[in-house]
Amino acid sequence: MTGDPALVAELRRDIHATVTANPDFLPRLAQSSLEFRPPVRLFGRILPGGAGGEHLGRLDLKDASHPISTFARVFALRHGVQESSTTGRLQALVESEALSATTGGDVIGAFDLMMRLRIRHQVSQTLADQNPDNLVQLSRLSATELTLLKQGFAAIEAVQSKTRFELLGGTS
Numbered sequence: 001m002t003g004d005p006a007l008v009a010e011l012r013r014d015i016h017a018t019v020t021a022n023p024d025f026l027p028r029l030a031q032s033s034l035e036f037r038p039p040v041r042l043f044g045r046i047l048p049g050g051a052g053g054e055h056l057g058r059l060d061l062k063d064a065s066h067p068i069s070t071f072a073r074v075f076a077l078r079h080g081v082q083e084s085s086t087t088g089r090l091q092a093l094v095e096s097e098a099l100s101a102t103t104g105g106d107v108i109g110a111f112d113l114m115m116r117l118r119i120r121h122q123v124s125q126t127l128a129d130q131n132p133d134n135l136v137q138l139s140r141l142s143a144t145e146l147t148l149l150k151q152g153f154a155a156i157e158a159v160q161s162k163t164r165f166e167l168l169g170g171t172s
Helices: 005-021 025-034 061-079 086-095 101-127 143-167
Strands: 058-060 135-137
Touching: 005 025, 005 061, 025 061, 025 143, 058 061, 061 086, 061 101, 061 143, 086 101, 101 135, 101 143
Parallel strands: none
Antiparallel strands: 058 135
């Protein structure tokens, strides 16, 4: 954030007080990170159209990265992390030992991959005079990108599991 540091500090204190005063807030926010189901099935195959089948042959990278950004936001609030970017929050969670270095590295790698693929896709669409969207065609990804994407989905499942057990009592 930029601007008056005193206002930023006051806002952060207010957010912390609100979160502390409302114990249901973080679990409710965390619940949205569990809505995305990684579209990987038996033998690690990525399902065309995602787990819901709504985008034939394509993957919505914004939806796919949502569990990571929400996990980072929720756990940053829970652990008093002051960072505002997703990657910064994840790094701070690793540094504070709220997240293991291995899981943190995997999740940061997954988030970075999804953002790179999304930006490349949108730049390509813009150069072709198309309206940019978040739906990458799976058939246009290299074998390496598909492998890394599958590993990213495993990282998403790991943070979803951590969310389920630490904030939702192992349910959902």
